[in-house]
Amino acid sequence: MAATRNRTPPDAVVEEAVAGVLAAAGVAPGETVCVALSGGVDSTVLLHSLARLRGRGGFTLAAAHVHHGLSLHADAWLEACRTLCDALGVVFHPFHVQVRRDDPAGLEAAARAARHAALARVPCDWLAFGHHQDDQAETLLFRLLRGAGVRGAAGMREIEAGTPGRLRPLLGLRRAQVLAYARAQGLAWIEDESNADQRFARNLLRHRVMPVLEGAFPAAVPVLARASAQFREADELLGELAQLDETACGGATLERQKLLRLSDERVRNLLRWRIRAMGLEAPARARLVEAVRQLRVASGEPLRLSLGGVVCCAYRDRLWLEAGDEIPVRQATVWQGEMELSWGTGKVVLVEAVGEGLSRAALERAQEVMLGSRWAGLALREGTGRPRRSFKNLCQEAGIPAWLRDTLPVLRVDGVAAWVGEIGIAAEFRCAPGEPGVVPEWLR
Numbered sequence: 001m002a003a004t005r006n007r008t009p010p011d012a013v014v015e016e017a018v019a020g021v022l023a024a025a026g027v028a029p030g031e032t033v034c035v036a037l038s039g040g041v042d043s044t045v046l047l048h049s050l051a052r053l054r055g056r057g058g059f060t061l062a063a064a065h066v067h068h069g070l071s072l073h074a075d076a077w078l079e080a081c082r083t084l085c086d087a088l089g090v091v092f093h094p095f096h097v098q099v100r101r102d103d104p105a106g107l108e109a110a111a112r113a114a115r116h117a118a119l120a121r122v123p124c125d126w127l128a129f130g131h132h133q134d135d136q137a138e139t140l141l142f143r144l145l146r147g148a149g150v151r152g153a154a155g156m157r158e159i160e161a162g163t164p165g166r167l168r169p170l171l172g173l174r175r176a177q178v179l180a181y182a183r184a185q186g187l188a189w190i191e192d193e194s195n196a197d198q199r200f201a202r203n204l205l206r207h208r209v210m211p212v213l214e215g216a217f218p219a220a221v222p223v224l225a226r227a228s229a230q231f232r233e234a235d236e237l238l239g240e241l242a243q244l245d246e247t248a249c250g251g252a253t254l255e256r257q258k259l260l261r262l263s264d265e266r267v268r269n270l271l272r273w274r275i276r277a278m279g280l281e282a283p284a285r286a287r288l289v290e291a292v293r294q295l296r297v298a299s300g301e302p303l304r305l306s307l308g309g310v311v312c313c314a315y316r317d318r319l320w321l322e323a324g325d326e327i328p329v330r331q332a333t334v335w336q337g338e339m340e341l342s343w344g345t346g347k348v349v350l351v352e353a354v355g356e357g358l359s360r361a362a363l364e365r366a367q368e369v370m371l372g373s374r375w376a377g378l379a380l381r382e383g384t385g386r387p388r389r390s391f392k393n394l395c396q397e398a399g400i401p402a403w404l405r406d407t408l409p410v411l412r413v414d415g416v417a418a419w420v421g422e423i424g425i426a427a428e429f430r431c432a433p434g435e436p437g438v439v440p441e442w443l444r
């Protein structure tokens with residue numbers, strides 16, 4: 001007699017997966033889980049399964065819907081979400097957002113940004129999204145085809161810590177499993193007409209390319225989803241490598257020679273990582289390849305390389321990045337005895353010394369000590385008996401390129417230059433042997 005195989009019913013499969021993610025995330029009794037509810041089948045199934053689990057889990061369930069105002073049906077979708085929440089006894093948070101149809105980022109991206117900004121305002125401990133494994137696979141393929149690197153190919157996570165944390169409890173499930181749950185439970189959901197619109201490249205991939213791929217490679221979806229998890233790991237490792245390389249190269253302002261001893265790949269990785277840490281988009285690979293080439297050619301020469309939105313500056317043995325193509329304006333500050341004053345993206349530190357640096361007494365005697373930029377007519381005598389030299393002459397002699405000159409910090413004591421970063425201390429402010437002094441250091 002043939003054995004009858006017991007198949008787990010679709011609702012149990014989904015519930016088990018969702019409960020597993022909640023447990024792994026450590027969702028605690030009394031915490032609020034808010035479902036980002038589009039009203040489509042995925043987030044409807046997610047909300048429904050969470051509603052069934054909430055007695056067991058002791059968490060409070062809510063849902064938030066974002067009305068983008070883009071579809072003629074948007075009002076109806078919002079009402080359908082409200083009705084579903086009422087039926088399930090779930091608190092409902094509706095949001096209306098404005099999306100510019102001519103947004104340079106594209107309509108989909110603009111809607112997405114507005115949606116995420118609205119969802120970030122929901123008062124909850126966890127925001128839950130309805131992405132499943134097919135979404136993960138399609139996203140990977142889509143991004144690779146649009147030129148993504150390791151970062152862009154890194155997949156979504158099931159659990160992301162944060163305030164609120166983010167959950168994707170359906171990420172391990174196939175679209176078909178989610179649909180089976182919806183049918184088994186007799187759920188109604190919204191079909192967004194734009195999903196069927198194959199003008200959107202993403203939908204073309206879903207409806208035309210994926211079926212062909214799966215025909216030829218039946219495991220295409222789980223395999224691609226696994227690859228995106230590997231890209232994520234690789235991306236995290238690249239971040240760790242960048243951090244190690246940064247520390248080994250001296251921290252925020254990098255030691256140029258140490259940096260150049262790294263392989264081209266590691267220099268590019270470090271620059272890319274630092275640019276992202278500034279909240280900017282990493283430049284295209286070709287641009288970074290060229291930047292590293294120029295850095296190697298320039299060796300110790302001053303260099304100012306625009307990387308689009310960020311400038312890579314190198315001077316003497318130091319290398320640093322500045323946001324924006326313009327040289328940032330430095331804010332002048334009055335010194336009130338602090339041992340540290342901020343200067344641009346860096347700072348000026350006054351290190352206590354004896355018989356060295358600026359005379360502390362001279363600073364304390366002064367009416368006004370300011371840290372600011374150069375001014376017209378600035379001149380400085382580096383040593384007693386030596387002539388006073390103009391700022392321009394001093395810079396030329398020190399080989400300081402024109403672009404760096406406006407960024408040099410100047411300590412101005414009662415209207416007179418006492419110290420200029422990269423140049424030095426004026427003879428009349430130098431402290432005598434045995435006298436308490438401070439040595440200014442500019443840390444970029």
Ligand SMILES: Nc1ncnc2c1ncn2[C@@H]1O[C@H](COP(=O)(O)OP(=O)(O)OP(=O)(O)O)[C@@H](O)[C@H]1O
Nearest residue numbers: 036037038042043064065066067112128129130131
């Ligand atoms: N209008 C909406 N209001 C609330 N949540 C939404 C809305 N649209 C989408 N979501 C949430 O985002 C999930 C993914 O939706 P969808 O696949 O349409 O967007 P995506 O752009 O691919 O994803 P993401 O926004 O994360 O990049 C949905 O399952 C749902 O949880």
